[in-house]
Amino acid sequence: MAKLLIVDDELPINRLVCKNLTLVGHECIPAYDGVQALSLIKSEQPDLIILDVMLPGISGFEIMKLLNSVPVIFVTAKTGLDDRIKGLALGADDYIVKPFEMAELTARVQAVLRRTKRDADTFSFDDITVDFSSRNVYKNGALAVLTPKEFSLLELLINNRNLALSREKILEKVWEYDYCGDTRTVDVHVQQLRHKLGIKDRIKTVFKVGYRFEI
Amino acid sequence: MAKLLIVDDELPINRLVCKNLTLVGHECIPAYDGVQALSLIKSEQPDLIILDVMLPGISGFEIMKLLNSVPVIFVTAKTGLDDRIKGLALGADDYIVKPFEMAELTARVQAVLRRTKRDADTFSFDDITVDFSSRNVYKNGALAVLTPKEFSLLELLINNRNLALSREKILEKVWEYDYCGDTRTVDVHVQQLRHKLGIKDRIKTVFKVGYRFEI
DNA sequence: GACGGATGTTATGAAATTGTAATGAAAATA
């Protein structure tokens, strides 16, 4: 579930898109011109913007230039290569050409959301599947019971996979910023994870530093 | 500049893609079937894979299922919506439909690389790659196991490459400021590095002073 | 080439770090 801003001046299309994306579980905010879009981006801080290029007033390209880190799927009626490249060059995460099928749009929305990790769904490796939204972990299809701390630790390790994480960093992220506990606590929890999930090899010890999740 | 794996069994297309992406500054490794692709993914650890769906042996979909963290742009001749959705659902970062224009492919490659660009803080020379963020060192693609002191020493040498470092300076930086140990300790660690990485020539001895990493 | 000091090489035991299991306190749940 994510908050989406749908920017399209054609009312029926905007409605249709909103309806379909709401059906797959997202919150949709419609905008019908560039100025309105910019104001809603500020006030609502959406997770993803679906942006029509051809807009009254400010064009979709202009809006994209003003954006920073919000992912954008950009919609164009033109099938010209130039426009598509221009969109990607400006930093769009994807584009889709009108007329498009709803199934494709929703698939692309999910793909972009997955990428941007704002709406992290699941992550799988070996015989393990981690479901971030339900905070469940499955090993060989069976539910593995992790405590909150264990799950947060696993989450942190996965989100920083192939990076060495110091015990201090782990404490800071999984525990509180100003937590003044023993760094050995981290060790014990790492052992728990290794034991419960049977992933001795995946969670590597970085001597004198901390741990690294390798995939 | 990134390392790309181009998986396509059609030789002319593979060549064309390699040529164009090399022109924009990437390193391209061609693969002509699924098995070869999987082996090259392991050995070369590419930054991005351009993956044709229709392959002899293992299909592109099968390969994608086996992957975890490597970004994929998937190429399909089929224009059917299902295939595209399937690709995105499997975790592809993008797809492109044959026949495609080179400009579009390179634009998409850049877009995906920009998105997935992690702070790949690495330094490479000869057959060695030093990854500072994961604290891993690879020799010929294989992990070389360095101790913390060895890694710190290597880090210091690289950061001061082509400069003569006195033993005192090295002790001060890699060990503690007020460390009062034998300077011979430095020697032993330098030998370890030379031995483990097989870089006798790169770490030069500066007689009566210390060492210098030459590149 | 011979000498003396500097560096290369290898081995070893101490020290530091991490793995493991247990314990009781704190927190969550009933």
Next chain:
DNA sequence: TATTTTCATTACAATTTCATAACATCCGTC
């Protein structure tokens, strides 16, 4: 409140690192 779960800490075992020493080899100077 009683019961269960979570979790920080501890103690000890296992492992890894590393400083030092001892000897071999190299280098520059005479």
